[in-house]
Amino acid sequence: MRYVMMMCLILFASVAFAADDIAATYVYEGGDKVTLITRDSKHVRMDMSPENYMLLQNGKVYTVSKDEDGKWMVMDMSQMKGLASGGLSGLLTGGAAPAAAVPDRAYTVKYDKTGKKEEIAGYTGVVYHMTTLEDGKVVDQDEIVLCSHEDLKKVNDAWAAIALQMGEFMGEKEAKSLEKATKEANAAGYGGMLRYGKDMKLESLKKQSLAASTYEIPAGAQVMDMGAMGLPQGLMNPLQED
Secondary structure, three states, rough: OOHHHHHHHHHHHHHHHHHHHHEEEEEEOOOOOOEEEEEOOOOOEEEEEEEEEEEOOOOHHHEEEOOOOEEEEEEEEHHHHHHHOOOOHHHHHOOOOOOOOOOOOOOEEEEEEEEEEEEOOEEEEEEEEEEEEEEEEHHHHHEEEEEOOOOHHHHHHHHHHHHOOHHHHOHHHHHHHHHHHHHHHHHHHOEEEEEOOOOOOOEEEEEEEOOHHOOOOOOOOOEOOOOOOOOOEEEEEEEOOO
């Protein structure tokens, strides 16, 4: 009986402290790094440094950073639409009307096996030749290494979730390509990304249990009001929780 109780306690502890979160660090060709932290597609954080990161929360992307006084500053990226749609260019051209919105384009991604495999950060992936098409025309070709391990699929979902919200700010083509690539790779069972050409490569992947606050805007943070033109207009009151 005592043995059974001990086993139950061990089992309960292993479940209670299961590593639900993944932190995947990618290194760019120039040496810069980004760490994608995720619990699921609704809980995503992208760290450029411990004091500078992007946060996906309630369908919006926020930039979070510390100022010189150590205070957390928050920017709602949806307020940057003025910059993306011509607000900044209008300012530079003396108030000229912004350019007409670019209509949605149809993006597709094709994967062709090269017959090669690569081991990266302890995961073995298949090397594909990836072709991105825009309205049927080739706009990008590169080599990509994909892994079907569940850890990488989870990371893939996080990339797709944040790319979906960042299309207007990281560039339509880049965001749509990333979103399409990640979604179609999962749908086809190819898995998640280990390497994208020479541009990006997985350096490490850690599974851990993180506090819920990891995916929350820091308490007392102040949000910047970008105004109608997407330009700083001072600080609002500390961000209020819903």
